[in-house]
Amino acid sequence: xxLHAELVSCLRAAWLSGKTRPMEYRMAQLEAxxxxxxxxxxxxxxxTAADMGKATQLDSAFIRKDPYGVVLIIGPWxxxxxxxxxxxxxxxxxxxxxxxxxxxxxxxxEKLVAEMLPRYLDQECFAVVTAGxxxxxxxxxxxxxxxFFTGSPSVGRIVMTAAxxxxxxxxxxxxxxxxxxxxxxxxxxxxxxxxxxGRFFNAGQTCVAPDYVLCSVEMxxxxxxxxxxxxxxxxxxNPRESPDFARIVGDRQFQRVQxxxxxxxxxxxxxxxxxxxxxxxxxxxxxxxxxxxMQEEIFGPILPILTVASMDDAIAFMNARERPLALYVFSxxxxxxxxxxxxxxxxxxxxNDTIMHMTLMSLPFGGIGQSGIGHYHGRxxxxxxxxxxxxxxxxxxxxxxNTLRYPPYSPSRLPLLRAATEHRRTSCTLL
Amino acid sequence: MEYRVAQLEAxxxxxxxxxxxxxxxTAADMGKPPFEAExxxxxxxKNELHETLNxxxxxxxxxxVDRNLVTQLDSAFIRKDPYGVVLIIGPWxxxxxxxxxxxxxxxxxxxxxxxxxxxMTKNSERLVAEVLPTYLDNDCFAVVTAGxxxxxxxxxxxxxxxFFTGNPTVGRIMMTAAxxxxxxxxxxxxxxxxxxxxxxxxxxxxxxxxxxGRFFNAGQTCIAPDYVLCSVEMxxxxxxxxxxxxxxxxxxNPQESPDFxxIVGDKHFQRVQxxxxxxxxxxxxxxxxxxxxxxxxxxxxxxxxxxxMQEEIFGPVLPIVTVANVDEAIALIxxxxxxxxVYAFSSDDKVVxxxxxxxxxxxxxxNDTLMHVTLTSLPFGGMGTSGLGMYHGKFTFDTFTHHRGxxxxxxxxxxxNTLRYPPYSQHKLGIVRAASEVKRKGxxxxx
Numbered sequence: 003x004x005l006h007a008e009l010v011s012c013l014r015a016a017w018l019s020g021k022t023r024p025m026e027y028r029m030a031q032l033e034a035x036x037x038x039x040x041x042x043x044x045x046x047x048x049x050t051a052a053d054m055g056k057a058t059q060l061d062s063a064f065i066r067k068d069p070y071g072v073v074l075i076i077g078p079w080x081x082x083x084x085x086x087x088x089x090x091x092x093x094x095x096x097x098x099x100x101x102x103x104x105x106x107x108x109x110x111x112e113k114l115v116a117e118m119l120p121r122y123l124d125q126e127c128f129a130v131v132t133a134g135x136x137x138x139x140x141x142x143x144x145x146x147x148x149x150f151f152t153g154s155p156s157v158g159r160i161v162m163t164a165a166x167x168x169x170x171x172x173x174x175x176x177x178x179x180x181x182x183x184x185x186x187x188x189x190x191x192x193x194x195x196x197x198x199x200g201r202f203f204n205a206g207q208t209c210v211a212p213d214y215v216l217c218s219v220e221m222x223x224x225x226x227x228x229x230x231x232x233x234x235x236x237x238x239x240n241p242r243e244s245p246d247f248a249r250i251v252g253d254r255q256f257q258r259v260q261x262x263x264x265x266x267x268x269x270x271x272x273x274x275x276x277x278x279x280x281x282x283x284x285x286x287x288x289x290x291x292x293x294x295x296m297q298e299e300i301f302g303p304i305l306p307i308l309t310v311a312s313m314d315d316a317i318a319f320m321n322a323r324e325r326p327l328a329l330y331v332f333s334x335x336x337x338x339x340x341x342x343x344x345x346x347x348x349x350x351x352x353x354n355d356t357i358m359h360m361t362l363m364s365l366p367f368g369g370i371g372q373s374g375i376g377h378y379h380g381r382x383x384x385x386x387x388x389x390x391x392x393x394x395x396x397x398x399x400x401x402x403x404n405t406l407r408y409p410p411y412s413p414s415r416l417p418l419l420r421a422a423t424e425h426r427r428t429s430c431t432l433l
Numbered sequence: 434m435e436y437r438v439a440q441l442e443a444x445x446x447x448x449x450x451x452x453x454x455x456x457x458x459t460a461a462d463m464g465k466p467p468f469e470a471e472x473x474x475x476x477x478x479k480n481e482l483h484e485t486l487n488x489x490x491x492x493x494x495x496x497x498v499d500r501n502l503v504t505q506l507d508s509a510f511i512r513k514d515p516y517g518v519v520l521i522i523g524p525w526x527x528x529x530x531x532x533x534x535x536x537x538x539x540x541x542x543x544x545x546x547x548x549x550x551x552x553m554t555k556n557s558e559r560l561v562a563e564v565l566p567t568y569l570d571n572d573c574f575a576v577v578t579a580g581x582x583x584x585x586x587x588x589x590x591x592x593x594x595x596f597f598t599g600n601p602t603v604g605r606i607m608m609t610a611a612x613x614x615x616x617x618x619x620x621x622x623x624x625x626x627x628x629x630x631x632x633x634x635x636x637x638x639x640x641x642x643x644x645x646g647r648f649f650n651a652g653q654t655c656i657a658p659d660y661v662l663c664s665v666e667m668x669x670x671x672x673x674x675x676x677x678x679x680x681x682x683x684x685x686n687p688q689e690s691p692d693f694x695x696i697v698g699d700k701h702f703q704r705v706q707x708x709x710x711x712x713x714x715x716x717x718x719x720x721x722x723x724x725x726x727x728x729x730x731x732x733x734x735x736x737x738x739x740x741x742m743q744e745e746i747f748g749p750v751l752p753i754v755t756v757a758n759v760d761e762a763i764a765l766i767x768x769x770x771x772x773x774x775v776y777a778f779s780s781d782d783k784v785v786x787x788x789x790x791x792x793x794x795x796x797x798x799x800n801d802t803l804m805h806v807t808l809t810s811l812p813f814g815g816m817g818t819s820g821l822g823m824y825h826g827k828f829t830f831d832t833f834t835h836h837r838g839x840x841x842x843x844x845x846x847x848x849x850n851t852l853r854y855p856p857y858s859q860h861k862l863g864i865v866r867a868a869s870e871v872k873r874k875g876x877x878x879x880x
Contacts, residue, residue, distance in 0.1 A: 018767065020791070036873075063808055068793060070816070147817065159612055166608035169601060169620065171821045176615070192847045199854055236855040246855035334844040343839065347514055350838040355850075358840055361869065362509055364498035365838030370516070371593065375617045377836060390823060392811035393789060395799040398780040401638045404801075408645055409682040409692035411468030420476055423807060 005140035006101070006131050013072045013099040016126045022069060022097045027124075031094050034122040035087065042118055046083055049110035062395040067388040069097030070171070071147030076138070076161070078152045079105035079251055080207040080301075085175075086115065089150045092383025098148070099127040103141065106134045107252055139164075146170050148387060152209075154299075155372045162375075173376030173386055175209070176369055177299045178326035182212035182356070183316045183342060185333035186221055193332045193354075194228030197305070198236065200330075200356025202283045205248035206259075206303035210328040212356050213300050214289075215307045216316040222287065222307050229305070230270050233283045241283050242275070250279040250302060259302030265293035266306060291319075313338060317345045325349070325371035330356055349373045434493055438486065440540050443568040444533065445482050448475050451564055455529055458556035462528070464695030464725075469650055474529040477807060481534050484809045484826050485541045492541070492830050495839075502868045503849070508841040513834045515543035516617070517593030522549045522584070522607070524598045525697055526653040526747075528557035531621075535596045538829025544594070545573040549587065552580045553697055585610075592616050594833060598655075600745075601818045608821075619822030619832055621655070622815055623745050624772035628658035628802070629762045629788055631779035632667055639778045639800075640674035643751070644682065646776075646802025648729045651694035652705075652749035656774045658802050659746055660735070661753045662762040668733060668753050675751070676716050679729045688719070688726050696725040696748060705748030711739035712752055737765060759784060763791045771795070771817035776802055795819050 004010075021027060039046070073093045077086035086104055093100045104115045116130045133141055142149075142164035151161045152175040165172045184193055200212050217225060237244040250256040256279045263272055263284065271284030281303050289295060289306040296306065310316045320329065329348035331339050339353040349369035352359040360367050360379070368377025378386045406419050448455075455474055459465040495510040519539045523532035532548055539546045550561040562576045579587055588595075588610040597607045598621040611618045630639055646658050663671060683690040696702040702725045709718055709730065717730030727749050735741060735752035742752065756762045766775065766788075773795040777788035785799040795815035798805040806813050806825070814823025824832050852861050852868070 063805070063811055065812060066789070066797075068816075071793070155615060158615055162612035162615065163609055166605055166612055169604055169608065169622070169818050169821060174615065189844050189847075192844060192850075195847070195854060196850065199850075238856075244855065246857045332844070339841060343512065347517070347835070348837065350840075351512070352840045352842070354842040354844050355840070358504070358842065359509075359838055362498070362501060362504055362838075362840060363871070364500070365509060365840065366511060366836045367838060368836075370514075370835045370837075372615055375615065377838075389793075389816050390812045390814075391794065391816075392796040392805055392808075392813065393799070394797070394801070394805035394808065394811065395782075395785060396801040396804065398635055398638065398778070398800050401635075401641070404638075404642065404645075407472070408641060409466075409468075409690065410684070411466060411692045413468070416468065416471060416476075419472065423476065423480060 004143035005133065005137050007144055009129055009131070010072060010101065010144045010146070013101065013127060013129065017069075017071050017099045021124075022094075022099055022127050028094050028097060031123055031128070032091060035091065035094075038119055038122040039087075042114070045114055045118070046111070049114045061397060062393075064393055066391045066393050067096065067384075068391045070387060070389055071098060073098040073100045073148040073150065073387060074103070074141075074146040075100060076103045076149070076151045076153065077105055079107035080204060080209070082108040082111040083115070085152045089152075089173075089378060089383065092378055093148075093150070093387045094128075095384050096387035098387055100129075101146070102128075102130045103133055103138065104130065106132065148172070150378075150386070151175070158374070173368070173378060174374045175367075175376075175378075176327070176372060176374040177209045177301070178324055178369070178373040179213040179296070179299055180210060180326045180328040180330065180348075181316075181320045181323075182215045182330040183313070183320070183332070184215055184217040184221055184225065185313060185331070185335065185338050186218055187334045187338070188332045189334070190221075190224045190228045191231065194225060194232040195235070196355050197330075197332070198229055198232040198283070201305045202233070202236070202247065202303050203357070205250060205281065207248070207251065207301050208357065210350070210357050210360055211301075212305070212328075212330050213326070214296065215305060216310050216319060217307065218311070219309045222309055225307065226269055226285065226287070229285050233270065237283060241271075242273070242278075242280055247283065247303075250281060253279065255301070256281070259300065259304065262295040262300060262302070262304055265289050265295035269307075271303075313341065317342060320346050325369075325373055327369045327373040328352065328357075328359070347371075349377075434490060437540055437543060438489065440569055440574070441482060441486055441489075441537060444537065444540070445479065447565060447568045448479055448482070448533075451560070454560055454564065455557075458560045459528065459554070461556040462525070462554035463651070463653070463697040465650065466692045466694060468692065469694065473527055473650070478530055478533045478537075480807075481537050481809060481825065481829070485537050485830065488827065489541055489830075492827060501871070504840065504842070506843065506846070508839075510839050512837040512839050513542070514837045516833060516835055517544060519544045519546045519594040519596065519833060520549065520587070520592040521546060522595070522597045522599065523551055525551035525553035525557075526650060526655070528554045529561070531598045532561060535598075535619075535824060535829060538824060539594075539596070539833045540574075541830050542833035544833055546575075547592075548574070548576045549579055549584065550576065552578065594618070596832070597621070604818075604820070619814070619824065620820050621813075621822075621824075622773070622818060622820040623655045623747075624770050624815070624819040625659040625742070625745055626656060626772045626774040626776065626794075627762075627766045627769070628661045628776040629759065629766070629778065630661055630663040630667055630671065631759060631777070631781065631784045632664055633780045633784070634778050635780065636667075636670045636674045637677070640671060640678040641681070642801050643776075643778070644675055644678040644729070647751045648679070648682070648693065648749050649803070651696060651727070653694070653697065653747050654803065656796070656803055656806055657747075658751070658776050659772070660742065661751060662756050662765060663753065664757070665755045668755055671753065672715050672731065672733060675731050679716060683729060687717075687729050688721065688724070693729065693749075696727060699725065701747070702727070705746065705750060708741040708746060708748070708750055711735050711741035715753075717749075759787060763788060766792050771815070771819055773815045773819040774798065774805070793817075
């Protein structure tokens with residue numbers, strides 16, 4: 003028996019009853035979510051702090067937006083509230099029932115969500131389940147009507163393979179190595195701050211963080227002191243003592259990231275403390291393509307710099323790798339920005355800053371290739387969880403018009419039928 | 434854009450210059466009447482082509498989006514990027530249309546494409562494999578022919594998008610293969626499309642519209658009405674009306690009508706023939722194995738447990754299942770997998786709306802069959818086992834486009850950014866909140 007099969011089927015019964023469809027119902031649930039965020043604000047801060055040391059996210063023809071039914075949302079550990087709640091908001095708004103599975107790695111938030119969140123929502127239609135790897139595999143044996151997953155590409159494959167058995171549509175928000183090309187024409191100190199902010203926020207555990215920098219040898223020489231200055235501005239002379247710098251979520255992840263410090267040479271930072279799971283804001287230089295730090299998404303506070311001879315080399319370097327979730331360019335020259343945008347492919351793109359593109363709700367947020375399938379945020383979330391059902395309501399009469407299409411067929415009728423249904427190619431369109 | 438337009442125009446020339454070849458190939462493959470072939474395989478494709486060519490420049494443009502206070506001075510837009518190398522696998526029932534319409538969108542969106550036509554319709558397969566490439570740039574577009582085994586091998590390649598039309602069983606195989614490479618998919622599958630006929634309707638009109646949808650292409654249409662649900666009284670009226678419509682369409686002996694198709698192959702012929710055992714034959718029922726002819730048939734008194742109700746019919750057989758009322762009809766519809774289309778016939782708008790409201794399906798049509806998919810402004814796609822994704826018109830372009838969120842900020846104006854940098858403070862948080870928050874609209878909004 004699939005894990006939670008009974009729960010899923012209860013939700014399905016609620017779904018079939020049509021409870022989640024009226025707008026008033028959805029509003030009530032969404033307002034309750036708002037109260038959760040408001041009333042449990044402090045608890046959320048404390049739980050996330052305990053987990054990762056975070057400082058305090060007619061004829062009538064129309065398209066009907068139908069809910070899918072019972073949706074499964076699987077959240078990751080790095081932004082455990084945001085990356086569960088934002089999809090949840092879209093799923094509720096679109097009229098679905100939802101099963102949420104928060105990450106078991108961010109234990110405190112998992113507990114908070116499992117115990118507190120259901121009290122704010124209608125438990126007939128919304129449920130939180132807790133599950134580790136094995137149990138999640140069994141949970142996925144159930145038939146869901148939509149699965150929304152945020153996590154790594156390797157688990158993304160497992161989720162999509164499980165979804166394929168039931169032909170369940172999916173959105174997969176995955177990851178990759180987000181390149182950051184810094185051209186020679188830029189304000190180095192501004193670049194250093196914006197890149198450092200994006201890299202070290204949440205101790206680097208952000209899917210859209212700049213993963214590595216590509217720049218010329220000359221730019222590297224200027225960037226290093228600028229990065230050093232930015233890090234000191236942000237975290238003081240000893241980041242370990244700063245209340246504004248986070249920790250790695252768990253021992254396993256700490257060891258994984260620590261191992262990457264062996265690549266190239268440490269130019270800034272490099273200190274670690276296993277007990278506190280602290281890794282200093284670090285910059286590596288003399289990194290080669292084959293080095294371990296370039297073989298996986300870093301997801302930690304380490305920024306490798308690789309030098310390239312030209313913008314075209316940088317573009318070729320980026321295109322030789324899997325398509326990332328985000329691609330960054332820093333340049334005062336519009337042509338450089340346009341060319342990089344034009345010649346590369348990525349989930350999203352930001353010029354002259356990092357991460358900020360995903361804070362704008364009017365931009366769809368999602369990956370391409372290994373970095374993901376589908377997108378959400380703002381209206382995109384609603385559309386992700388809605389099935390666009392085409393509807394044509396014809397009149398019961400007016401049969402005379404229909405006879406054109408009925409047998410017995412005569413070639414003479416085709417021109418009439420063509421005229422009645424065609425779209426002419428307009429030659430005067432401004433193309 | 435010029436490149437895409439040139440390729441698309443070449444497709445248009447293919448449809449014009451090879452029209453006769455298309456009609457002959459589909460006639461040879463499944464006895465498709467030329468009128469049906471011209472309407473479905475040529476005319477509808479040209480509509481899609483023209484719609485695309487008329488609007489391509491608009492669709493391709495960067496879409497600028499609303500900005501918040503923080504990004505007010507920046508450039509924020511959605512760039513329409515192609516996916517890369519797309520695989521389109523076509524079915525046998527409308528072998529030209531169901532390859533070409535997705536192909537139009539894939540080209541319009543700037544992708545390279547591999548097309549795999551169905552091996553079941555040999556003449557159409559040969560036409561597509563030999564003639565289509567002569568119209569397109571062979572550097573970027575190719576046609577491969579493959580049977581079941583070879584298709585499995587083909588799927589081991591990494592594609593950037595897979596568009597599949599076929600049955601749900603193979604759909605699962607497609608999606609599983611795609612999952613290995615995290616390749617996004619659109620699956621246009623099928624199901625049993627219910628057709629509810631209420632007691633308040635013009636029976637003769639209903640009979641014609643349902644018969645047309647059911648018997649077009651000898652029933653081999655993914656959106657054909659698969660079974661009728663109505664009251665016992667309505668069944669009594671519908672039967673003579675259907676009999677009359679069938680005679681109007683195909684004459685007293687449909688086997689002699691040039692306007693009625695044949696079953697595509699022996700395996701399918703035998704499969705559909707077996708289904709004739711359900712209920713009782715009220716109209717038709719004759720078969721001719723040599724011609725793969727199955728007469729336009731209506732089965733009455735069919736039970737939900739009968740074998741004909743266990744699979745998509747995909748043949749010229751229309752079972753009628755009687756129900757007590759619209760609630761029972763809706764319950765029966767909802768007890769099945771979500772179909773590609775739901776049909777409801779009633780002169781009473783309320784009844785049509787009830788069925789629309791309380792069921793779930795790819796698409797819906799009130800008081801007619803099939804017609805909703807001829808409108809390029811309506812998305813065409815399934816739900817649940819009837820499919821994933823949608824296309825037609827702009828939706829095809831969007832299907833094959835990656836919507837890339839882009840933000841272009843200034844290299845300067847750093848003072849604004851310092852608010853978000855550490856060292857953090859409550860004061861800074863307050864300003865960041867004020868600068869970026871979206872307030873809930875006032876209580877006086879008209880909800």
